[in-house]
Amino acid sequence: MRSNRRLVPAFVAAVVALMLVAPLAESAETLPAAKAGTIGQPTGRIAFVRDKDIWVMNADGQNQDKICAAGNADGRPSWSPDGKRVMFTRSGTVELKGPDFMGGVHKVYDLFIASLDSAYANKDYWWRRATDDLGSRDPDWVSPDKVVFYKDINANDANAVTPNYQICTIEPEGGGFKPLRKDWANPGEQFLIAPSMNANGDIVCEYFEKVQRVGLAVIPAGRYMMPLDSIAKMAKLNAGLVAPAWSPDGKWIVYINNRMDDGGLYIATPDFKQKYLVTKAPVGTYLNPIRPSFSPDSKWLTFSTQDGSIWIIDITGSGARRLTGPGMDSSPAWSKQ
Numbered sequence: 001m002r003s004n005r006r007l008v009p010a011f012v013a014a015v016v017a018l019m020l021v022a023p024l025a026e027s028a029e030t031l032p033a034a035k036a037g038t039i040g041q042p043t044g045r046i047a048f049v050r051d052k053d054i055w056v057m058n059a060d061g062q063n064q065d066k067i068c069a070a071g072n073a074d075g076r077p078s079w080s081p082d083g084k085r086v087m088f089t090r091s092g093t094v095e096l097k098g099p100d101f102m103g104g105v106h107k108v109y110d111l112f113i114a115s116l117d118s119a120y121a122n123k124d125y126w127w128r129r130a131t132d133d134l135g136s137r138d139p140d141w142v143s144p145d146k147v148v149f150y151k152d153i154n155a156n157d158a159n160a161v162t163p164n165y166q167i168c169t170i171e172p173e174g175g176g177f178k179p180l181r182k183d184w185a186n187p188g189e190q191f192l193i194a195p196s197m198n199a200n201g202d203i204v205c206e207y208f209e210k211v212q213r214v215g216l217a218v219i220p221a222g223r224y225m226m227p228l229d230s231i232a233k234m235a236k237l238n239a240g241l242v243a244p245a246w247s248p249d250g251k252w253i254v255y256i257n258n259r260m261d262d263g264g265l266y267i268a269t270p271d272f273k274q275k276y277l278v279t280k281a282p283v284g285t286y287l288n289p290i291r292p293s294f295s296p297d298s299k300w301l302t303f304s305t306q307d308g309s310i311w312i313i314d315i316t317g318s319g320a321r322r323l324t325g326p327g328m329d330s331s332p333a334w335s336k337q
Contacts (some may be wrong), residue, residue: 030317031267031276039314044301046075046293046323047086047309048332053124054088054114059295061314061323061332067098067119068127073107076290076331078141080172083335086114087130087147087172089137096158108155109137111147113172130174140196140245141336145171150205153184166193167205180224189229192217194291196253197248202270206254207235208240215239216255218270238272243291247298248336252315254278254301265292265303267315278317281305285326293334294312302332 008308042059054068054077054235062239070090077088089109118126130139130147135155140148151168160326164187167180180192180203185253191208201221207214215235219226240259247254255275265287268275278301281287285307292303295312300319302312309325310332 028262028264028277030278031315033316036299036314036316039299039316039319040297042295042312044296044335044337045079045083046078046302046310046312046332046334047088048090048324049073049075049077050305051328054086055329056086056116056252057323059300061321062323065119066118066124067116068112068114069124070112070114070127073331075138076293077333078139078147079333079335080141081144081336083337084116085121086116087111087139087141088114088298089139091137094134102197102270108134109152111135111136111139111149111170130170130172136168138194141172142197143199145170145176146197148195148203150193153179153187155223163191165193165208167192167195167203182225186256188228190232192219192231194243196245196291198250199248200250202246202250204244204246204270206244207231209235216241216244218252218253218272218330241266242289244289245293247294248296249298251312252294252298254294256289256303257291258289259327263287265301265313267301276315279313279320281308282320282322285309288330293332296337300334302334304330304332309319 020320044059045056047056047298052071053075053125054073055066056066063192072090074091075089077086091107091109093105094108095105112127114127135152135157148169153164166184170177189210195203195205203219207217215238217231241255242258243256245335247252254267257263259265265278265279288304292301300314304310307326308328310323310329
């Protein structure tokens with residue numbers, strides 16, 4: 001491993017801050033029951049982070065089990081399509097002290113896989129590394145042979161002053177690494193992060209520009225080399241929206257509206273022409289800006305709040321239930337079956 005890159009403190013502070021464009025407020029209309037269709041009881045399992053370890057539970061909050069004692073899990077995990085494994089991000093830190101006293105500490109990330117079979121054989125300290133470049137995070141396990149995530153290409157460079165965030169794919173076994181865009185080696189000030197991919201290969205992601213978190217954009221399959229300026233225009237129409245995820249049926253995108261005036265958990269059609277409020281933050285806490293997750297039938301959502309609780313709610317905004325917390329829980333991800 002090469003030594004850590006230099007950091008500019010002001011740059012880091014700017015990236016962490018949510019400097020959002022102020023667009024028009026969204027309608028607070030909820031999805032009509034007729035448009036939602038029949039909503040049954042939630043099924044499947046939910047993986048989540050508890051005190052930096054990976055846990056799973058039933059959709060009703062029962063049978064909570066620790067499957068990986070990672071100690072540094074960071075961000076939302078993602079289930080394999082067969083429901084037997086969970087991919088997740090672990091974070092660490094690297095410090096550089098240069099000869100001119102320049103340097104600093106920055107976080108690094110990689111992707112790992114935990115197996116439920118191993119956990120239930122009392123081996124919750126077992127995991128397998130999926131990446132080893134110190135820059136990969138936020139996986140979305142799309143199909144048996146594809147995971148989409150984003151990566152700081154510069155994470156392992158000692159003399160990199162700024163990041164180079166790129167959306168990438170790999171095979172779950174760790175091979176087949178591929179950046180989404182062919183111009184990945186020539187970064188400017190425009191980045192795409194936090195991707196979610198549907199079954200057709202369409203991607204919804206967050207767009208960064210000049211270290212500012214701008215908004216969401218949808219990139220159709222086959223158009224991954226769409227000009228970044230065109231992506232920027234879409235993102236600015238969806239300014240202040242973060243943490244997107246596709247529904248399994250491809251009909252909806254869920255996201256967090258991070259604005260002060262009309263914030264909340266929303267779903268939208270893929271063209272963002274129809275947007276529906278699912279819920280505001282529960283009283284006394286705030287929504288975590290970590291992407292929510294749909295149930296296997298696309299009728300329910302799970303999300304976390306900053307008091308360390310995990311919730312479920314149906315897409316019309318009904319049936320809200322707190323499954324865990326308050327405590328140290330976050331980043332829930334629903335299984336795909």
